[in-house]
Amino acid sequence: MYEGPVQDLIDELGRLPGVGPKSAQRIAFHLLAAEPADIARLQDALQRVKEGVVFCEVCGNVSEETQCRICRDARRDSTVVCVVEEPKDVVAVERTREFKGRYHVLGGALDPLSGVGPDQLRIRQLLARLGAADGGAEISEIIIATDPNTEGEATATYLVRMLRDFPGLTVTRLASGLPMGGDLEFADELTLGRALSGRRAM
Amino acid sequence: MYEGPVQDLIDELGRLPGVGPKSAQRIAFHLLAAEPADIARLQDALQRVKEGVVFCEVCGNVSEETQCRICRDARRDSTVVCVVEEPKDVVAVERTREFKGRYHVLGGALDPLSGVGPDQLRIRQLLARLGAADGGAEISEIIIATDPNTEGEATATYLVRMLRDFPGLTVTRLASGLPMGGDLEFADELTLGRALSGRRAM
Numbered sequence: 261m262y263e264g265p266v267q268d269l270i271d272e273l274g275r276l277p278g279v280g281p282k283s284a285q286r287i288a289f290h291l292l293a294a295e296p297a298d299i300a301r302l303q304d305a306l307q308r309v310k311e312g313v314v315f316c317e318v319c320g321n322v323s324e325e326t327q328c329r330i331c332r333d334a335r336r337d338s339t340v341v342c343v344v345e346e347p348k349d350v351v352a353v354e355r356t357r358e359f360k361g362r363y364h365v366l367g368g369a370l371d372p373l374s375g376v377g378p379d380q381l382r383i384r385q386l387l388a389r390l391g392a393a394d395g396g397a398e399i400s401e402i403i404i405a406t407d408p409n410t411e412g413e414a415t416a417t418y419l420v421r422m423l424r425d426f427p428g429l430t431v432t433r434l435a436s437g438l439p440m441g442g443d444l445e446f447a448d449e450l451t452l453g454r455a456l457s458g459r460r461a462m
Numbered sequence: 463m464y465e466g467p468v469q470d471l472i473d474e475l476g477r478l479p480g481v482g483p484k485s486a487q488r489i490a491f492h493l494l495a496a497e498p499a500d501i502a503r504l505q506d507a508l509q510r511v512k513e514g515v516v517f518c519e520v521c522g523n524v525s526e527e528t529q530c531r532i533c534r535d536a537r538r539d540s541t542v543v544c545v546v547e548e549p550k551d552v553v554a555v556e557r558t559r560e561f562k563g564r565y566h567v568l569g570g571a572l573d574p575l576s577g578v579g580p581d582q583l584r585i586r587q588l589l590a591r592l593g594a595a596d597g598g599a600e601i602s603e604i605i606i607a608t609d610p611n612t613e614g615e616a617t618a619t620y621l622v623r624m625l626r627d628f629p630g631l632t633v634t635r636l637a638s639g640l641p642m643g644g645d646l647e648f649a650d651e652l653t654l655g656r657a658l659s660g661r662r663a664m
Contacts, residue, residue, distance in 0.1 A: 264526035308467035324466035
């Protein structure tokens with residue numbers, strides 16, 4: 261539709277997830293009118309991500325140093341580890357302000373059809389953390405917080421099988437059920453079924 | 463929320479129009495997993511836009527050469543010029559396949575509160591195009607296709623006043639009325655009022 265650099269930029273922006281042709285055009289014309297310094301900051305941020313983001317050597321979260329902020333924080337409870345799929349899940353759990361333990365980021369979920377087996381995830385590193393019970397803070401609980409979808413459930417099942425032989429270790433899973441603020445009549449049958457089977461005495 | 467380069471990228475992406483915090487996070491993690499070559503292509507596209515996009519010396523549209531594709535096309539009717547605010551409006555009119563004339567891109571609309579007066583728009587260049595009646599193809603009609611909002615209407619009114627003294631020149635304005643596929647009961651009173659006053663014999 262356009263000529264030259266503008267169309268190239270629209271094409272590249274349109275390849276990003278969630279950016280349709282209209283948004284790409286809007287962003288391109290915004291950048292066309294932007295200060296060169298604003299574009300340079302975006303380029304710079306891209307460059308640093310391209311050069312490689314550091315992952316925490318302990319939990320696998322994105323990090324600025326060899327260990328992430330949470331793993332360095334001595335006030336966090338080292339006996340509880342919450343296992344999540346992606347760094348953004350760490351942010352989601354942190355936002356609840358309910359969890360004061362540590363994390364372990366798997367880097368995805370089991371998905372054999374896409375070629376993601378146990379070796380592609382950071383499961384070995386999780387077992388190593390459990391094995392390194394060097395007297396200090398022994399891990400007493402693993403909370404499996406993978407997504408409540410097919411891949412996440414398969415990963416949870418796999419992890420439970422790997423972890424049940426560790427003595428003195430409790431393995432838990434996030435509760436499934438009706439979302440807060442939701443409407444019973446609009447809940448899908450799977451969610452409502454989970455809510456029923458997971459009902460609690462009150 | 464995140465540390466280091468990832469958060470910087472999320473912040474920069476979040477500054478783009480129509481990209482909220484959730485989209486910015488999604489795009490950032492997409493780029494984190496992308497091939498360096500994909501990021502390099504986006505950086506390159508940004509670089510070329512930053513270095514300056516060429517505008518057609520005749521109509522002001524974005525262009526790859528000194529004159530844009532439409533201005534170079536000898537088959538287009540040089541006697542009719544459609545005046546639009548932005549390059550994206552050229553694309554919108556082209557998409558109708560109804561118009562075979564030339565364009566003139568103003569580069570915005572009159573908006574005194576934002577400091578956009580007649581001198582900030584390419585109005586002088588439009589008058590020059592009309593004045594350069596060098597025997598060849600004299601412009602016989604100017605179609606004013608500015609947006610049907612306050613600024614666009616003000617610009618249209620201003621242009622009509624500037625253009626009415628040119629001998630033999632017809633100045634027209636895009637019709638206002640009900641959008642096709644629309645619903646009369648949901649039309650706002652201004653649109654319905656325009657549709658009424660602009661009613662046509664059939």
